[in-house]
Amino acid sequence: MSASATPVLAVRGATKRFGAVLALENVDLHVNAGEVLALLGDNGAGKSTLIKCLSGVHRLDAGTIEIDGEPIHMSSPAVARAAGIETVYQDLALFDNLDTTGNFFAGREEAGPSWLPLPMRWMKRGDMAKESAKIVGRLKINIPAKASYVGMMSGGQRQAIAVARAAAFASRVVILDEPTAALGLRESRQVLDLILRLREEGCAVIVISHAMDHVMEIADRAMVMRRGCVVGEEVPRPENRSRLVSLIVGGED
Amino acid sequence: MESAQTEATAAHEAAPSTAKLRSMSAILGALRIGPALILILLVALMSYLSPVFFTTQNLGNVLVQSAAIAILAIGQLLVILTRGIDLSVGSTVALSAVVGATVYAETDSGAATILAMILAGAFIGVLNGVGYVYGRIPHPFIVTLATLSIARGLALGISGGQPISGMPDIVTAIGGGSATWIAAWLPNAAFLVAGVAMVIGLMLTRVVWGRWIYAVGGSPEGARRLGIPRNWVLVSVYVLSGILAGVASIIVSGRLNAGSPTFGTLAELDCIAAVVIGGASFLGGRGHVGHAIVGALMIGVIRNGMNLLNIEAYLQLIVIGLVIYLAVQTDVIRGNLESRFRVLKAAAE
Numbered sequence: 001m002s003a004s005a006t007p008v009l010a011v012r013g014a015t016k017r018f019g020a021v022l023a024l025e026n027v028d029l030h031v032n033a034g035e036v037l038a039l040l041g042d043n044g045a046g047k048s049t050l051i052k053c054l055s056g057v058h059r060l061d062a063g064t065i066e067i068d069g070e071p072i073h074m075s076s077p078a079v080a081r082a083a084g085i086e087t088v089y090q091d092l093a094l095f096d097n098l099d100t101t102g103n104f105f106a107g108r109e110e111a112g113p114s115w116l117p118l119p120m121r122w123m124k125r126g127d128m129a130k131e132s133a134k135i136v137g138r139l140k141i142n143i144p145a146k147a148s149y150v151g152m153m154s155g156g157q158r159q160a161i162a163v164a165r166a167a168a169f170a171s172r173v174v175i176l177d178e179p180t181a182a183l184g185l186r187e188s189r190q191v192l193d194l195i196l197r198l199r200e201e202g203c204a205v206i207v208i209s210h211a212m213d214h215v216m217e218i219a220d221r222a223m224v225m226r227r228g229c230v231v232g233e234e235v236p237r238p239e240n241r242s243r244l245v246s247l248i249v250g251g252e253d
Numbered sequence: 254m255e256s257a258q259t260e261a262t263a264a265h266e267a268a269p270s271t272a273k274l275r276s277m278s279a280i281l282g283a284l285r286i287g288p289a290l291i292l293i294l295l296v297a298l299m300s301y302l303s304p305v306f307f308t309t310q311n312l313g314n315v316l317v318q319s320a321a322i323a324i325l326a327i328g329q330l331l332v333i334l335t336r337g338i339d340l341s342v343g344s345t346v347a348l349s350a351v352v353g354a355t356v357y358a359e360t361d362s363g364a365a366t367i368l369a370m371i372l373a374g375a376f377i378g379v380l381n382g383v384g385y386v387y388g389r390i391p392h393p394f395i396v397t398l399a400t401l402s403i404a405r406g407l408a409l410g411i412s413g414g415q416p417i418s419g420m421p422d423i424v425t426a427i428g429g430g431s432a433t434w435i436a437a438w439l440p441n442a443a444f445l446v447a448g449v450a451m452v453i454g455l456m457l458t459r460v461v462w463g464r465w466i467y468a469v470g471g472s473p474e475g476a477r478r479l480g481i482p483r484n485w486v487l488v489s490v491y492v493l494s495g496i497l498a499g500v501a502s503i504i505v506s507g508r509l510n511a512g513s514p515t516f517g518t519l520a521e522l523d524c525i526a527a528v529v530i531g532g533a534s535f536l537g538g539r540g541h542v543g544h545a546i547v548g549a550l551m552i553g554v555i556r557n558g559m560n561l562l563n564i565e566a567y568l569q570l571i572v573i574g575l576v577i578y579l580a581v582q583t584d585v586i587r588g589n590l591e592s593r594f595r596v597l598k599a600a601a602e
Contacts, residue, residue: 077478077480078480081480089478091474091475092475093472093474093475093478093479094471094472094475095467095468095471095472095475095476095538096471096472096538097467097470097471097538097539098464098467098468098471102464102467102468106464106468106475106476106479106481107468107476107479107480107481108479108480109461109464111460111461118461119460119461119462119465119482119485119486119489120460120461120462121460121461122459122460123459123460123461123464125459144598151591151595152591152594152595152598153595153598154595154598
């Protein structure tokens with residue numbers, strides 16, 4: 001959690017409009033390597049819009065995004081991925097009909113020879129399987145034998161695979177949209193442990209969550225948004241939990 | 254319902270029996286090899302009922318009769334894997350045949366004829382793929398229904414509604430010849446099917462393009478987000494389905510030494526049935542070339558066997574209809590079993 005001089009990802013004055021609706025208004029955000037930042041707020045507060053801007057799905061109307069202090073024009077999801085930012089959305093974007101390895105490497109299959117056009121290349125299935133076993137081992141995720149289809153796995157395992165895929169290919173930031181919303185107790189535990197492991201490895205993590213217990217446990221900082229603005233920031237501790245909640249619901253500030 | 258109850262109790266149990274999980278995965282495994290098993294049983298049954306069925310001569314007939322459907326089914330499989338459907342392939346067989354016969358009459362060249370037949374198929378495939386993807390038509394059913402009509406119309410127009418007789422030797426050899434150097438009953442068309450199956454099978458399982466097809470079928474939105482060129486993949490499967498319709502047309506017109514605008518009538522339904530009966534999922538994302546081949550052979554065996562047994566044509570239609578229904582029902586049951594399996598597993602974690 002040692003705050004390096006420049007944050008891995010910094011946003012300044014982010015503003016985004018959808019027609020007459022001001023979805024983001026002058027939002028500042030920064031996250032450091034090895035830090036978990038929780039993004040809190042009621043529905044419609046602008047959390048999802050913000051992370052979509054960070055992952056290149058939407059473009060900011062005003063404001064800047066910096067990676068390691070360098071401004072970047074986040075024009076598409078590909079630009080975000082190339083900058084080392086991976087996002088796990090709520091629907092996970094998993095392929096139920098592929099196995100773990102297939103899911104990890106979807107869209108970035110290791111294949112050759114390089115003189116052939118990409119779709120015609122022969123997949124290096126052994127290399128990919130080895131690499132995916134390494135990822136599974138490194139992140140200590142608990143999933144069944146490599147041959148089984150992701151469609152046959154439990155909700156927690158599926159979430160773990162989606163998070164592991166993002167973590168494996170994100171060199172800088174992993175963004176998670178409500179990673180435990182659809183999970184039971186035990187399954188949530190798996191995913192929380194995984195997030196903590198990402199932090200240990202020096203990854204910057206941004207988590208959207210409504211589960212205050214989880215935020216209290218894993219987040220180093222919590223940022224609260226309301227109606228497109230940042231309304232407060234706290235270090236989540238039991239004693240300021242009620243203050244965070246009142247920031248979210250918009251009680252007395 | 255009983256299934257809902259077992260699911261609920263399973264979720265409540267602290268440690269659901271691993272025996273139950275094991276038996277469920279056994280059933281799922283059996284469903285996976287089911288179609289091949291049924292094909293073997295069908296062959297055994299027909300051999301028992303008719304003394305003629307299991308003769309080399311007749312088995313050769315079954316292979317010839319199944320060959321065109323098998324080629325079409327392989328193309329249809331590619332499309333169905335991406336959650337699509339191609340209704341135009343039957344008409345494309347006819348268009349390809351009359352184009353081929355016309356080109357042969359004009360040029361007297363076997364190579365030009367075959368090239369023209371393949372290109373005619375590819376042409377309809379391009380219309381399908383581009384029309385669906387870039388025309389933003391909500392479902393390929395509509396686009397390929399349109400080209401079903403257009404291709405048949407073109408075939409009738411080009412041929413003046415009459416069969417054009419005469420096909421080059423190479424085409425008649427592929428469609429009607431047999432591999433006398435191995436066994437006189439072994440049709441050449443069977444080798445063509447085996448070759449196509451092998452190439453497409455390897456492409457699907459070993460090449461990046463094949464992996465993308467499964468990804469697009471598994472999650473079209475996920476594929477797009479992970480940078481897989483979804484539109485390109487979709488166009489490619491329709492083009493390939495069209496090309497394979499051209500290849501199937503070579504078999505059909507070779508066997509009859511003619512190009513007729515009535516070729517391939519209802520063949521689209523046969524090949525869709527073959528894919529589904531063979532065990533690929535109609536919902537996309539699941540299935541391989543083996544399924545298409547097994548399905549085509551099953552239809553061939555049922556038709557041939559029932560002919561030998563002098564069972565009337567209307568009954569054959571009913572039987573094939575029932576088999577299609579059962580196959581899709583099995584697919585649904587497989588899906589339900591898998592989600593129950595998932596619930597049990599989650600509880601067992």
